[in-house]
Amino acid sequence: xxxxxxxxxxxxxxxxxxxxxxxxxxxxxxxxxxxxxxxxxxxxxxxxxxxxxxxxxxxxxxxxxxxxxxxxxxxxxxxxxxxxxxxxxxxxxxxxxxxxxxxxxxxxxxxxxxxxxxxxxxxxxxxxxxxxxxxxxxxxxxxxxxxxxx
Amino acid sequence: xxxxxxxxxxxxxxxxxxxxxxxxxxxxxxxxxxxxxxxxxxxxxxxxxxxxxxxxxxxxxxxxxxxxxxxxxxxxxxxxxxxxxxxxxxxxxxxxxxxxxxxxxxxxxxxxxxxxxxxxxxxxxxxxxxxxxxxxxxxxxxxxxxxxxxxxxxxxxxxxxxxxxxxxxxxxxxxxxxxxxxxxxxxxxxxxxxxxxxxxxxxxxxxxxxxxxxxxxxxxxxxxxxxxxxxxxxxxxxxxxxxxxxxxxxxxx
Amino acid sequence: xxxxxxxxxxxxxxxxxxxxxxxxxxxxxxxxxxxxxxxxxxxxxxxxxxxxxxxxxxxxxxxxxxx
Numbered sequence: 001x002x003x004x005x006x007x008x009x010x011x012x013x014x015x016x017x018x019x020x021x022x023x024x025x026x027x028x029x030x031x032x033x034x035x036x037x038x039x040x041x042x043x044x045x046x047x048x049x050x051x052x053x054x055x056x057x058x059x060x061x062x063x064x065x066x067x068x069x070x071x072x073x074x075x076x077x078x079x080x081x082x083x084x085x086x087x088x089x090x091x092x093x094x095x096x097x098x099x100x101x102x103x104x105x106x107x108x109x110x111x112x113x114x115x116x117x118x119x120x121x122x123x124x125x126x127x128x129x130x131x132x133x134x135x136x137x138x139x140x141x142x143x144x145x146x147x148x149x150x
Numbered sequence: 151x152x153x154x155x156x157x158x159x160x161x162x163x164x165x166x167x168x169x170x171x172x173x174x175x176x177x178x179x180x181x182x183x184x185x186x187x188x189x190x191x192x193x194x195x196x197x198x199x200x201x202x203x204x205x206x207x208x209x210x211x212x213x214x215x216x217x218x219x220x221x222x223x224x225x226x227x228x229x230x231x232x233x234x235x236x237x238x239x240x241x242x243x244x245x246x247x248x249x250x251x252x253x254x255x256x257x258x259x260x261x262x263x264x265x266x267x268x269x270x271x272x273x274x275x276x277x278x279x280x281x282x283x284x285x286x287x288x289x290x291x292x293x294x295x296x297x298x299x300x301x302x303x304x305x306x307x308x309x310x311x312x313x314x315x316x317x318x319x320x321x322x323x324x325x326x327x328x329x330x331x332x333x334x335x336x337x338x339x340x341x342x343x344x345x346x347x348x349x350x351x352x353x354x355x356x357x358x359x360x361x362x363x364x365x366x367x368x369x370x371x372x373x374x375x376x377x378x379x380x381x382x383x384x385x386x387x388x389x390x391x392x393x394x395x396x397x398x399x400x401x402x403x
Numbered sequence: 404x405x406x407x408x409x410x411x412x413x414x415x416x417x418x419x420x421x422x423x424x425x426x427x428x429x430x431x432x433x434x435x436x437x438x439x440x441x442x443x444x445x446x447x448x449x450x451x452x453x454x455x456x457x458x459x460x461x462x463x464x465x466x467x468x469x470x
Contacts, residue, residue: 004242004243004244007241007242007243008242011238011241011242011323014323015323015326015327018324018326018327019327022327022331026331026338030339033286033339034339034340035283035285035286035339035340035341035342036340038340056340090279091279092276092277092278092279093276093277093279094208094209094277094278094279095279102342117279117280118279119278119279119280119283119342120277120278120279121278121342121344122208122209122277122278122344123344123345123355124344124345124346124347124355125347125355125356126206126209126213126216126347126355126356126357126360127206127207127356127357127360128204128205128206128207128357128359129204129205129206129207130204131207131357132207132208133207200425205415210415210416210417211414211415211416211417211421212414212415212417212420212421214414214421215420215421215424218424218425218428219424222428257435257439258435261431261432261435264431265427265428265431265432268424268427269424269427269428272420272421272423272424273420273424275420276417276420374432374436377436378435378436378439381436381439381440381442381443382439382442382443384443385439385442385443385446388443388446388447388450389446391450392446392449392450392453395450395453399457
């Protein structure tokens with residue numbers, strides 16, 4: 001075997017080993033790599049109360065209720081399950097019903113999620129307002145629902 | 151060293167360009183065209199992106215950040231892929247130019263990665279509500295940034311340029327596993343960063359009026375990489391010659 | 404594009420995010436270009452000076468592969 005070929009095999013084998021190692025590490029840490037739990041995850045996992053977690057999903061239609069002092073309550077849904085959330089503070093521009101959302105906080109004893117931080121999540125679609133309006137009118141597509149329900 | 155000279159003369163077509171003198175002539179011929187194309191594409195991309203393209207239906211005018219953020223991110227990955235190829239070429243085939251190509255590319259890749267992170271942060275604050283999150287996409291791109299820095303540090307840590315290039319080449323190849331992680335992070339795990347709009351199977355999820363400036367900027371950035379790479383490669387080769395002259399002068403002096 | 408110049412610069416309220424993105428991108432990329440250009444011209448000038456100063460000697464043809 002020429003020296004060149006041997007070097008090629010060494011590099012190839014090294015890369016393969018690295019890929020396998022990375023895949024193993026990532027699979028092992030799967031749970032930690034998850035950025036948020038969906039409402040369904042939350043129900044299934046039964047996390048201890050008071051633990052800081054992130055939940056994500058869509059803001060359920062007609063669930064936003066605003067109070068005094070920047071207080072707000074709404075419901076996060078993944079179209080199978082939902083979790084009520086309360087939050088006090090400034091909300092991102094994109095926050096609204098039907099929009100993706102990620103909230104960080106903890107689940108209270110009453111099943112209400114007390115959020116310390118609320119982030120908006122948007123989908124990968126980009127289009128002018130007129131095109132979105134036309135799609136909405138024709139009933140063909142509901143924005144934010146597809147990828148937010150991941 | 152003589153072994154390398156003859157083997158590159160005897161081997162296939164690509165190896166012709168391993169001859170530095172021939173490569174230099176090619177690079178110098180390409181340079182004005184690449185620079186011109188860079189200026190044209192970026193100018194056209196900026197014009198379309200800032201003046202012609204519409205605001206986004208949900209992100210409004212902030213979407214215009216996309217025309218620098220996404221091309222920078224694409225380039226961060228593209229430049230690294232080239233460095234990885236050069237690194238493999240250096241370690242396996244001992245191409246004399248390969249180490250220099252990797253070394254010359256690193257600052258460009260680092261700049262693009264920094265810009266992707268910086269503009270991404272400025273885009274995330276108004277849209278997501280935060281400057282930064284440790285989700286899989288952002289974290290893996292930050293890791294890429296540190297690998298770029300590590301590459302440059304390694305090369306400069308060695309007195310012997312060849313040793314430094316070889317060490318950096320190993321680091322670059324080890325870091326290659328990060329590339330698919332970055333690309334597929336938004337699919338494999340749930341992240342705050344949304345999935346791909348362009349580089350995906352199926353039609354792009356982006357309207358043509360926005361896709362054009364995006365592609366033009368990406369093309370412009372690619373020509374930028376080629377242009378700056380040529381500048382840096384020529385500088386590296388001059389540095390080699392100057393080092394050789396110094397050595398000769400020291401031996402004779 | 405509707406409205407005037409000020410509306411353009413306001414970027415729908417996102418000016419503080421959009422313009423620094425473009426400005427920093429321009430600065431970084433232009434900066435890297437000029438630094439790379441300057442490095443090249445400086446080394447070329449140095450080489451020219453050295454070659455002009457030292458008389459050209461006859462020596463073995465330089466191996467182009469030698470770094």
